[in-house]
Amino acid sequence: MSRVVRKFTTKVPTWKPHVTPLKMEEASEDQRAALRETPSNTKVSDYVLVLAHDPQALGARTPLFNGIMYDAGGLSRAERELGAVAASFVNRCIYCAAVHASRYNQITGEEETMQKVFFDGAQADLDPRARAILEFGVKLSQCPPEIGAEDIAALRAQGLDTQEILDLTLSTALFGWANRLMHTLGEPVA
Amino acid sequence: MSGGHVLERAAGVPAEGPLAEALATRARLMELTEASHEAALMPAEPGGLPHDLRAALACRMTRIAGTAALADHYAAMAPGHPLASPDAAGSDAREAAILAYVDKVTRSPRDATPDDIDALRDGGVAEGDIVRLAGLVAFVNYQLRVAVVLDALGEGA
Incomplete structure (x- = not known):
């Protein structure tokens, strides 16, 4: 332990x-x-x-x-978890990534997506909508977070509406918060 | 609408349209975000981190991240505070330890190690104040990311 x-x-x-x-x-x-x-x-x-x-x-x-x-409505639970994992990947918060990747797997019933994310990060070979969400989440989690009109357009091109983009932003940014607590005030042990 | 909140005001969110509607759907979450701003910047019990120091550190973080409107908001909360500039160094060991944590955890939290917490302790930051400081840094880094996207969404609305 x-x-x-x-x-x-x-x-x-x-x-x-x-x-x-x-x-x-x-x-x-x-x-x-x-x-x-x-x-x-x-x-x-x-x-x-x-x-x-x-x-x-x-x-x-x-x-x-x-x-x-x-909360109900807007972006799906699984895609909110994907935003959380994108942030946790960038910030290398192993604990948050484990919790939210496993929730993603529970919701979707598949494990391949998270394996690819953990291996290849923003370059992971996912379906186009998941890939757009991951790329946005990774870019938003960098410092400085440089999100512009073209990043919004890339999400819209995959069918995300304004509500879904807002929800993705909230879940990704929330893990910019949680990672900074989890990864600095303690560490994951097994 | 929610024009009274720091975050939406700083991002210049339009009063109507799809973004205003999406924010209205999440009105409770935007209220809780505002309550978190209050708790991080102007808490009833600030411990060893007075309100003006908190605002100066928030200004520093938002300047590092290049979010100008939030930086202006925080600059106005701590006028002329020496630590608000990302180039400013601390005037004693405690300030230096606080700035080292703030800068590193804003720029690259992935590089944080247990030594960063020990450095705060060695610099004289009390146990409760370590948690208060981490909470401030973490909240501002959430807030500024939401502001960046609200700004980008508002442009296209």
Whole structure:
């Protein structure tokens, strides 16, 4: 349980924090309220207990995160996950990539797409719509993120409407956020 | 519409048309994005990271990423702050450690290592403030990416 995972995988590792997680018995009222936003059917993770040092941020972040990935309408669940994986690939967040690649595989029932993404990144040989989404997600995740009219046009050419482009942007940018927390405040171990 | 939000205002989102409709569909998410801006920049309990330092760091990050309208927004929140320029160095070890983290995690988070967190600790950044700083950097990097696309979508609307 101490080997750091450095290669992309769909097998979800354990996240080992570099910052001391909050102890539940020491949580303030604000911290308890922020932790109640997380699903009650699962054990509170070390990741959430690290973020609980900043309860105001955590309290807004949790419903935003869930809404961007799960709210009805617009871009399909699988394609939102593809945006999340594109960001996690660029930012080399092995943990986030594993979680969201495995969700993509669960939703779509195939594993080939994610294998190609992990091997070839933005050059992965996917069907044209998935490839356009991946390329957009990779480009948006770079610094600086240089997205212009031609990048929007490339998505529209594959049939994405404005709502779907907005939803893809939110899920990709959200992982620009999550990766920067996951990949710096701790590391994946197996 | 949602003209009161920092993000849509900075991106100059049109009041009507397909983009305005798409944002209206996600109105709750844009509200939560605004609440996250409040939590990252002007939290009720700022810990060891005062509001003006947070705004200056946000300005620095948005300048690094080349998102001018957001950079103007943050510059106005910390007028004349020395650390708002990407070229500025810290005046002591703690500031230097904070800037090193902000710059690296904005430009290339893939290169982050456990040493970056140790460097914050060694520079005198408290445990809770490490989480607050990481949250600020992460939020601004989300926000500026959404702004870039809203700007591009608005142009073509």
